[in-house]
Amino acid sequence: MAINSHEESILFCLGPERDIEYRLFNDFNTLIDKLQLNKNKVLKYSIAIDNMDKIHLVALMNSGELNYFIYDNGNWSNTIIAKFDLQSKVYGDIYIFGEENNINIIYSYANLINSKLWTIQHVIGYNNTWNQYSVIKFASHRNSAAYVIDKDTLGNIQLLYGSIEDYTSQIYHTFYNFYAKIWNPSPSKLTTSKINKVSPYIFVDTKNHIHSLWLESLDNNHILKYSKLNTLDGKKYIWKQIKIPYISDCYNYPIMFEENNLLKIAYIKSDTIGYLYSADYGDTWYEGDSFNTDFSNINLIKVSKHDSAYKNIKVNHIYALLEEKLNFLFLDSINSSNVAYSNLKKDYEKSSLENNKLEEIETKIENILNNQETINDLLLKNIDSQKRVEVNIQSLIDILSNKKNSLFEKLFKW
Structure with missing residues (x-):
């Protein structure tokens, strides 16, 4: 999905015949049009929007052609920039970063003879000149390679991937230095335990802090x-695993995004979607809301936005409900219409009702405690009054006793 400077969204997807379709949404996330880019069978594609509101789309066709499309002022243009060998190689995910006159394409492939050994390639296009870099070779599962990328504000590209070692998948990090124009030759290893790690995810926040999930x-x-x-000591960078609330039974990719200086981790369990949040850029984490829901309409969407759109957020992926309206889960800034998520509405209302009941109970308890204090005050006042009465009675008895003695003395004086 691309979000332009007017905060309008264009959502791309593959149609039934694996052609590229796209839907136009206005700044209220309401669907206004459905269109089709081409009728060719597409194996994989990726999109990005630059600061001129141009959308860049790269697509690997069933024929092996790598097509490069540009969407500018409502018009599409395209060219073939490469021919991939689908007879001897299998290709993984494709990523694209679009900037004015500068395009970065990153993709992975493996030979069919040895489909567990993967290579990541980086292609840079600048003013119609293309340069290619070999990033890393690593072992992964057959026909799939788990890796993900992000970019910081300096133009450096951060890459996280999973590599199999001694039958166990470990997580590694490497990066491309924008100024030196080279990839780091010595990736950092984040994990060591003999437990398989899956679904790696990397995120660079607005302060250029780098975070990883798996x-x-x-x-x-x-x-x-x-x-x-x-x-470490302001010089050496080290990966530090930080304790977070225990979340188990996860599936699908956990993702991270930033909104109003608050980091959020969205996760999916068997019947629940929820999030964690951090207000100190990842040093401490707390558990946020979660919902029980049907996931048939929830999709993971890759996001590329214009720098001027929604300046208070940084988001690369988001879970969203796809209907006549786009509803982004746990991302309030883009949900400008403030419409509740339709499929989560009942659960939300149920939760709200339970919260209201809890508030009613708390109010009743508070009233009881207040009444208790009032009763205590009254009892204390009554006790004081009773003590004063007792004192007065005793004084009266003393007076009467004295007067009685005087009377007896007068009547029965010897």
């Missing part, structure tokens, strides 16, 4: 893990 797979139970790249 799931640890133990006895068919996937546990959410988090690590942050910290500086």
Whole structure:
């Protein structure tokens, strides 16, 4: 999905015949049009929007052609920039970063003869000149390679991937230095335990802090893990795994995004979607809301936005409900219409009702406590009054006793 400077969204997807379709949404996230880009069979594609509101789209066709499309002022143009060998190679995910006159394309492939050994390639296009870099070779599962990328404000590209070692998948990090124009030749290893790690995710926040997520797979139970790249003595950078609330039984990718200086980790369990949040850029984490829901309409969407759109957020992926309206889960800034998530509405209302009942109970308890204090005050006042009465009675008895003695003395004086 691309979000332009007018905060309008264009959502891309593959149609039934694997052609590229796109839907136009206004700044209220309401669907206004459905269109089709081409009728060719597409294997994989990726999109990005630059600061000129141009949308860049790269697509690997069933024919092996790598097509490069540009969407500018409502018009599409395209060219073939490469021919991939689908007869001897299998291709993984494709990423694209679009900037004015500068395009970065990153993709992975493996030879069919040895489909567990993967290579990540980086292609840079500048003013119609293309340069290619070999990033890393690593072992992964057959026909799939788990890796994800993000970019910081300096133009450096951060890459996280999973590599198999001694039958166990470990997480590694490497990066591309924008100024030196080279990839780091010595990737950092984030994990060491003999537990498989799956679904790696990397995120660079607006302060250029680098964060990583993954799931640890133990006895068919996937546990959410988090690590942050910290500086040691202001010089050396080290990855530090930080304790987060225990989230188990996860599936699908955990993702991270930033909203109003608050980091959020969205996760999916068997019947629940929820999030964690941090107000100090990842040093401490707390558990946020979660909802029980049907996931048939919830999709993971890759997001590329214009720098001027929604300046208070940084988001690369988001879970959203796809209907006539786009509803982004746990991302209030883009949900400008403030319409409740339709499929979560009943659960939300139920939760609100339970909260209201809880508030009523708390109010009743508070009233009882207040009444208790009032009763205590009255009892104390009554006790004081009773003591004063007792004192007065005793004084009266003393007076009467004295007067009685005087009377007896007068009547029965010897």
